[in-house]
Amino acid sequence: MATKTLHDLFLNELKDLYSAEQQLTRTLPKMARAATNPELKQGFEHHLEQTKVQVERLDTVFKGLEASPRGQSCEAMEGLLAEAQELTELGLEPDALDAALIAAAQKVEHYEIASYGTVCTWAKAMQHDQALTLLLETLAEEKATDETLTKLAKTTVNAAAARHTHPRAA
Numbered sequence: 001m002a003t004k005t006l007h008d009l010f011l012n013e014l015k016d017l018y019s020a021e022q023q024l025t026r027t028l029p030k031m032a033r034a035a036t037n038p039e040l041k042q043g044f045e046h047h048l049e050q051t052k053v054q055v056e057r058l059d060t061v062f063k064g065l066e067a068s069p070r071g072q073s074c075e076a077m078e079g080l081l082a083e084a085q086e087l088t089e090l091g092l093e094p095d096a097l098d099a100a101l102i103a104a105a106q107k108v109e110h111y112e113i114a115s116y117g118t119v120c121t122w123a124k125a126m127q128h129d130q131a132l133t134l135l136l137e138t139l140a141e142e143k144a145t146d147e148t149l150t151k152l153a154k155t156t157v158n159a160a161a162a163r164h165t166h167p168r169a170a
Contacts, residue, residue, distance in 0.1 A: 018069040020077035036094035095161040109146040
């Protein structure tokens, strides 16, 4: 058996991310349909378009590394998206559902931030400069999406959901 290197680990993690992004492109439209807050719905639709571009960036990274993105399924993303699906089936009132969707989306974003941060560090260490540039761009988008979700939760969605929880909070 051949010895595995950091480059092999890097490719493995990139394949995991590729699978994760593919799964997300199939799930974000469902999350957008489930959202009732117009800003949240629009945010999911915007992130879907971003995610499609992120997949294209990963394709470019793989081409530059002369490797295939295929052959791996991201089990972590499968689990996170299954949790998101379960939330939509709980029968939550609309504002609580929006709060739950934000929580689920942030779990996804945090996973992606950790994963992209890792591959950026490895790309830098191995001097894969073209890959690093593209991966840093995606990492910045993931962080911005997380910040947008936090702001929406804090300024609108959580307060609306809380009003329906306690009669005194109205």
